[in-house]
Amino acid sequence: MLRKKLFLLLLIPITAFSLWSFSHDDRYFAIAKNIDIFSSLYSEVNTYYVDDINPNTLIKTSIDAMLNKLDPYTVYIPEDDIEDFRTNATGEYGGIGILSNRINNRHLVLNMYEESPAKTAGLKIGDEIVNIDGKSVKGMSDEEIGKLIKGQSGTTLSIGVERNGTHPYTFKVERKNITIPNIAYKTILNENVGYFRLSEFTRNASEDVQAAVQELKKQGAQYLIFDLRGNPGGLLNEAVEICNLFVPKGSGIVETRGKTQAQSLSYVAKNDPLDLDIPMAVLIDHGSASASEIVSGVIQDYDRGVIIGQKSFGKGLVQVTRPLSYNSQLKVTTAKYYIPSGRCIQELDYQHKDAEGKALVFADSVKEAFFTANNRVVYDGGGVDPDIKVSLEKLSSYTENLIGGGLVFDYATKYYYSHEKIAEPTDFKLSDEEYNHFAKWVATQKFENPSNIEKSIALLSEAANEDQVYAQLNHEITRINHEIHRLKSNGMVNFKKEIKRRLELEIIRRYYLNKGVLEATLSSDSDVVTAILTVKDSNKYKSILHK
Structure with missing residues (x-):
């Protein structure tokens, strides 16, 4: 009886929606019709399938399969995964500050942050995690272990490890709000070249970049190397603010173009820049994506610096999160990025896929030429191409x-x-x-x-x-x-x-x-060596930016 009531509750809004949308648009009627079929099918499976089924697992599987037909960035986030999603967006989480993973069926501490609770408590890189709060982690996935380690700041967990073949150690570790630093490292190279690496575009990234540049200049930096290699992106507003540090106030930074007017926006530099003149090289590789590509693309489009390394990832899609019922969310692609020259850096065409369901790469024949401020030719449809390509070392x-x-x-x-x-x-x-x-x-x-x-x-x-x-x-x-x-x-x-x-x-x-x-x-x-040689050679630097 309860199952039938649930099915009727599902069906009532769907039927009402169907009646309204049929007269409005056949497209909406098709949506309502198929949702109705899905509800009916699920009810029948739930009633008659020989074994008990888990509603959460079955529905999430169907949702994931549906969204998989779109692009990998449009995803359903159930309530249990909201905390991990917020961590990715803010760079903060309640944990102990370690990076751990499985190697040969051992869950090992691979790395840890400076001054992390784990380091303070005595954990070391190389420790094998064997239990958490007395519960064996044998057979657990990395995700399951991660959820056991993370928790409310101020709470304590017990973590048992085996160390270098000796007897087990147990550590009491207090969870704290762990903030992943945006600036992974900064230093002066070759006497007067300021170097800094931005690892994420989380909250306050632009302020951290500004502070890093100012500090490096005080230490004597007359040139800059801005390292975005391996940076997967993050918050759009932080990317815009970082660009604003190096281009004139009022300069166009990026446009988003979507299906609705609300998703079609223009972002400009609203503040006075930090530095318009210091010679600068931006390092990118195939792991530089999204916000990293906006920053490197803007620097290239305005001929503000030389881009060095390998072609970037090619993610020119915008996502927003939409609230759903029961504290779940939908992260959905709503628009594409367009940088100042007018090009979109999206590489994969998710509307067209091959027989195996893989998105197709935009063919060179359909790529369009655009121009930088100094009339240099750049192309869309394939990430940001570096001005100087450096071959990667290939390990045996x-x-x-x-x-x-x-x-x-x-x-x-x-x-x-x-x-x-x-x-x-x-x-x-x-x-x-x-x-x-x-x-x-x-x-x-x-x-x-x-x-x-x-x-x-x-x-x-x-x-x-x-x-x-x-x-x-x-x-x-x-x-x-x-x-x-x-x-x-x-x-x-x-x-x-x-x-x-x-x-x-x-x-x-x-x-x-x-x-x-x-x-x-x-x-x-x-x-880095190529970048130093380039920015310190005034003639070479200028010739690249004025080709």
Whole structure:
């Protein structure tokens, strides 16, 4: 009886909506009709399906499948996930300030923030989390463990860990409001080049950028490097305010164009700028998205600085959140971004998908040319193209498997507990003897190291065995496999330079956290080196911006 009443309650507003919309527009009638069918279907499944069903799971699955037909940014946020959503939007959460994840079925502390509650309580990078408040985390997903760790600020949790193969430790940690810093790092390079990295566009990001630039200039910065690599974006208003720091008051920053007038807006620089003259390079890569692309695109469109690195992600879509019943929300794409030259940086066409349901990339033939303030040609439909492209270092599959298999991480932990201290991040280097110790240790570990070529050879061998015509190829396949194993057996020697560097950085992280890793890498970072050479060469800098 209760189920029938629920179904009738669902049906009454749908029927009323259907009667109104049929006379108004066939499109709305089609929506009402299909919602009616869905309600009827769900009622029948709930009544007659052989096993009990979970209404929340079934409905969320259907909602997610429906929204998946649109774009990956239009999502349903149930009440249980609202806190995580707010964390992403504000950069604040009630927690203990660690980054943890699963490696080889162990849930490990991979990183932590400076002065975090976890660090204060005594937790360390490399600790394996085994229980939270006495509850074993074995078999839990990363998301489930994250929800157990996060909670109301001021509350305490007990976290049990295993450390470097010794007996378990238990720590009492008080949750606090953790604010993820917008400015991950800032420093002076090469005597007078100010460098700062913006990791997020959360609340107060523009104020943090302004403060960073002012501080760097007081320290003698005559040039700026603005690092947006890996920055996924965030709040639009913060992106607008950051652009305003470097372009004249009244300059157009970005337009949003949507289906309704309310979603079609123009944003301009409302304040006096901080600096219109300091030579500036903006670093981007494929992880620079959304708000990062607005900032880098605006700087490029006004020829205010040189963009260096790799093509950005290509997310030119605007989302807003809409409240739903029962404290849930809908994050829905409502418009597209257009930067000052008039171009949209959206790369994927979600209206047109291939047979596998993947969005298509806009073809070069349909991309349109636009022009910067100095009449340089730029194109839409594919993110922000850097003015100077820098090739990314490509790691060998051998090194990637060492990292992915947790061997570099685990050995860094062992090293930390056998060395009380190390040199400063910019000076620390492993000796050849220490590297050889690592190589010998790797040889004692179970190390799954399948390369792409090995996987392809395995498929070829399987296909040859299934067809007598090609069975004679097995001899040649065996010879190739022997050659592959010969090459792999020398992996620790052949790829020593890149393996050694990754191990050094992981060790540095144990002592100096992310700040130390950044200090250690900037001097050899190809994007940063290119940026320094570009901004300090006045002729080169000007020639790029006036092509």
